[in-house]
Amino acid sequence: MLAKGQTVIQLFEQLAPKHYAMADDKIGLQLGSLQKDITKVLVALDVTDAVVDEAISTGANLIIAHHAIIFRPLAHLQTDTPAGRLYEKCIKHDIAVYIAHTNLDVAEGGVNDLLADQLGLTELTHLEDVHTEKLQKLVVFVPETHHQQVLDALFKAGAGGIGQYSSCSFNIPGTGTFLPQEGAIPFIGEVGKLERVQEVRVETIVTAGVQRRAVQAMLKAHPYEEVAYDLYPMDLKGRVFGLGRVGKLPAAMTLRELTEHAKAVFDVPTVRVVGDLSRPIRKVAVLGGSGGRYMRHAMFAGADVLVTGDIDYHTAHDALAAGLAILDVGHNVEKVMKRGVADYLAAQLAKTDTQVLASAIDTEPFQFI
Template identity: 70%
Template sequence: MFANGQAVIQLFEQLAPKHFAMPDDKIGLQLGTLNKEIRKVLVALDVTEAVVEEAIREKAELIIAHHAIIFRPLANLRTDLPAGKLYEKLIKHDIAVYIAHTNLDVADGGINDMLAEALGLTGLAHLKEVHTEKLKKLVVFVPEDHQENVRQALFRAGAGWIGKYSHCSFNIEGTGTFLPRSGAEPYIGEQGKMERVREIRLETIVPESLERLAVQAMLKAHPYEEVAYDLYPMDLKGRVFGLGRVGRLPESTTLGLFAEQVKQALDVPSVRVVGDLGRKVAKAAVLGGAGSKYVRDAQFAGADVLVTGDIDYHTAHDALAAGFAIIDAGHNIEKIMKRRTAEYMNEQLAAKKYETTAVASQIDTEVFTFV
């Protein structure tokens, strides 16, 4: 069985939920429809003419890309201009385009973790915290003989995490009362007769992002026709998510040697370096995309060097004056997301027993030619 487009995106958003995105970021479905069967997904960094042709050859019905194809409101849709031609070709071949940008940057296991892993960084921390997950307490009343089924269903849905501890719950024994009225089909008891049942008050923690999934799992596992449960907002904060990563290198090295390692690890032909090539570096920050705004964050985090892209001239001068090193490896280092995201999607699709597959785009969308 092949997955519906909505099912494919639901699996993807378990990795990179939409609410992780920065304000006004252009993410989500930008063209086409997800209300169709998807046999193949093409994962790309950019959606260019060559990438669309590749999707056609691959017979992909959906492209999941990192960079948006629609950045600002359209004044017109002219098919005699490059953007209009691209949209026309996608529509004619019924190829949907879904964008995951800063939500994939921020996500655990997303682009910045991919880059940090490629560079061998350890002891990772966020470069800039941007999102703290809200938590809720879920309380449900369960007959004793079903408490384990309901508890495990909640844990499988992602409930029960407190920091680095999973499967957290609190359970109190008590007596539940109810009187089934006309039309009721009670699991225990009969219509018109007051019942007293030994029940467990089961409490656990649910991240707000998983609230709907956890409640659905709980209701499915619960034997009662009408389930008594409560959700309480909490002041306690959950996991913190952020842009970029900061970590230690496997061993201290020089800036020049590290620049060579960056070229090899991130598969780029050249890099621009700010700083003395002979200086020692032991702690590095990495940020996919344009990093000029985050140089001070990297300095504040105690990094010796920031690996990123699109550093402008004046930012480079400011960093040099402050004695801080930068390796500008280009915006295109985010291409690392193609293979890794396709692998993630194939794992998730296979786990659900879908025949739908994902492939990484083989098109190099680097816009610059290095001479």
């Protein structure tokens, strides 16, 4: 059985929810429709002609990419322009394009965690905190006979997480009353007769990301025709998510050694380096994409070096004067997300016939001579 497009994206957004994205970021479905069966998903860094040709040749009808195919509002759609021809090719071959950018940067297991893992960093923290989970308390009244069934459904849907603990709840027995009116089809009792039922008041925590899924699971598992439940906002804050990562190398390296290490693990031919190549490096800040404006964040975090891409000339001078080393490994190292996202989605879709492929196309626009 093939997975529907909406199902694929719902599973993906458990990794990188849209609300993680920075303001005005161009994310989500940008082209095509998700109201169809998905034969294959192609995970790509960029959406280029070569990538779309790869999707056509492999039979993929959904591309999940990191960089937007439509970055600015369209004033017109002319198919005799390079961009217009690209959109036309996707539409003609019924290929949908979904973008996950800064939400995938922020996500645990996303771009920046993958980059940190490649470098072998440990004891990770965020370079900048950007999102704190909002928590709500979900309260539902369940007949004793279905108490465990509803609890299991809530926990399976992701409710009950507090810090490093899961399946957290509080359960209070009591007596529920109700009087079924004309037209009701009660699970317990009779129309026109007041009923008293031994019930359990279940209290648990839900995050914004799982609230809808948890409520739907609870309603499906609950036996009552009309379910009594409440959602209360909480001042208690949930997990914090952020851009970039700061961590430690297993053992100190010189800046020259770290440069060679980065070239090897990121599969890049050259690296632009700022700083004394003989200086020892132990604490590393890493940020996929253009990280120049996070130079001060790296210094504040106590990093010896910032590993990122697209560093401009003046930022390099500022870092040199401030004593912060920089490795500009290029924007294209974010290609690490192709295999990371493909592996995640393949595991999520394992019980379906939908396949997931990591794009084999190198979208690096620069040649190194």
